[in-house]
Amino acid sequence: MVHAIFSWLVDVVGTMGYTGIVFLMFIESTFIPLPSELVIPPAGYLIAQKQMHWGGVLISGTAGSLLGALFNYAIAVYFGRPFILKYGKYFGISKSHFEKGEQFFQSHGSISTFVGRLILGIRHYISFPAGLARMDMKKFCFYTSAGAGIWVLILAYIGYLVGNNKEMVFAYSKQWSIYIISGCIVLVLAYIFWHKNRRSVEAERTSGENIVD
Secondary structure, eight states: OHHHHHHHHHHHHHHHTHHHHHHHHHHHHTTSOOOGGGTHHHHHHHHHTTSSOHHHHHHHHHHHHHHHHHHHHHHIIIIIHHHHHHHGGGGTOOHHHHHHHHHHHHHHHHHHHHHHTTSTTTTTTTHHHHHHTTOOHHHHHHHHHHHHHHHHHHHHHHHHHHOSOHHHHHHHHHHHHHHHHHHHHHHHHHHHHHHHHHHHHHHHHHHHHHHHO
16 A cells, blocks of 8 residues: 555656645645655655655755645634634633643744754644744744754655665664654753753843843
């Protein structure tokens, strides 16, 4: 079944070209369960066959991911936020809890969005808290595109290496997912250290200014 789907996606991407990649990655980036491991590696295979180009695959894959993420973001803004504010209390989510969550994402939304786009099981849903917190649109688009672009490039490279072999594609994808998670852990720890250090510096500066006054 998976082999048939994989072969079909190779045909779809080959026939529809970059437009097909945008469309399929748009679907993948929403809450519809279509793994990106079934979309981008066929494009990488077609790169190896000289039927596609690296730049086109990277741009179209990233663009589709961003469009899907914006779709989820809009759902959260126009439907999720009013629903939670009105009915959240019945699910143990008070207005104060919701506002604290908003403040957290407004302060740390950039790193959360970037890292979230790289982790399996989170990348499809990270746009919802961003929308609920009304994260700055420019930052949201930038960090979503950055995270999605890295993942698209990795999957395209896997497809370029292993060709039309679904077993190898999933094996390499799992291996790279471990590398990515490890890198994200290091990145998050570095961010925490930087954030705490910055707050300490700002606190010392404020204290010094108060003494001078």
